[in-house]
Amino acid sequence: MVAMSEATCPVNWETWEPGMRATLMFIRVGDEVLLIEKQRGIGAGKVNGPGGKIDPGETPLECAIRETQEELCVTATGVRKMGELFFAMSDMPDIHCHVYMADGYEGTPTATPEAIPLWTKVSDLPFERMWDDDRYWLGEMLDGETFCGKFVFDEETILWREVNFGVTW
Numbered sequence: 001m002v003a004m005s006e007a008t009c010p011v012n013w014e015t016w017e018p019g020m021r022a023t024l025m026f027i028r029v030g031d032e033v034l035l036i037e038k039q040r041g042i043g044a045g046k047v048n049g050p051g052g053k054i055d056p057g058e059t060p061l062e063c064a065i066r067e068t069q070e071e072l073c074v075t076a077t078g079v080r081k082m083g084e085l086f087f088a089m090s091d092m093p094d095i096h097c098h099v100y101m102a103d104g105y106e107g108t109p110t111a112t113p114e115a116i117p118l119w120t121k122v123s124d125l126p127f128e129r130m131w132d133d134d135r136y137w138l139g140e141m142l143d144g145e146t147f148c149g150k151f152v153f154d155e156e157t158i159l160w161r162e163v164n165f166g167v168t169w
């Protein structure tokens with residue numbers, strides 16, 4: 001399935017290069033998902049999954065697990081690669097983000113200086129507190145759809161978007 005705005009894409013994705021490589025992790029248990037209230041860094045004040053920048057020499061999967069440990073003090077288990085996101089931004093580096101979903105965790109979700117844990121019903125995701133792109137892929141992903149999403153932002157507003165589901169990673 002494709003969702004694309006009518007406007008011509010202002011970015012040439014063939015030659016686009018991200019300024020940052022990052023990850024997101026969503027731990028889903030039953031009908032709930034473990035989100036964070038992000039305390040600092042890019043997107044501070046928003047609700048998101050745990051995640052962050054990929055360190056040199058680190059794989060995206062290693063990064064997603066490490067960032068979840070650092071931000072929430074839990075180790076995600078049963079982790080699957082679900083998608084990739086490509087963000088062309090106007091006021092910060094462009095981002096290539098690898099997205100993972102886990103079906104369990106070890107440890108106790110704990111607030112840290114980076115994040116406050118927030119269990120949320122999958123049927124009641126707080127999109128008004130999240131990055132605007134999330135409404136175009138997060139619900140589908142939590143229901144098991146793999147995906148690839150490309151978004152062009154002007155500050156916090158989406159100028160252009162394309163999301164494909166059923167992508168094999």
Ligand SMILES: CNc1ncnc2c1ncn2[C@@H]1O[C@H](COP(=O)(O)OP(=O)(O)OP(=O)(O)O)[C@@H](O)[C@H]1O
Binds near residue numbers: 048133134
């Ligand atoms: C534009 N629309 C967006 N939609 C959904 N998620 C988005 C996003 N834009 C950035 N993100 C995520 O925000 C985190 C930033 O990383 P960020 O927390 O700054 O990295 P890290 O923890 O390494 O930071 P420090 O430099 O240690 O503070 C990282 O997961 C990245 O994927």
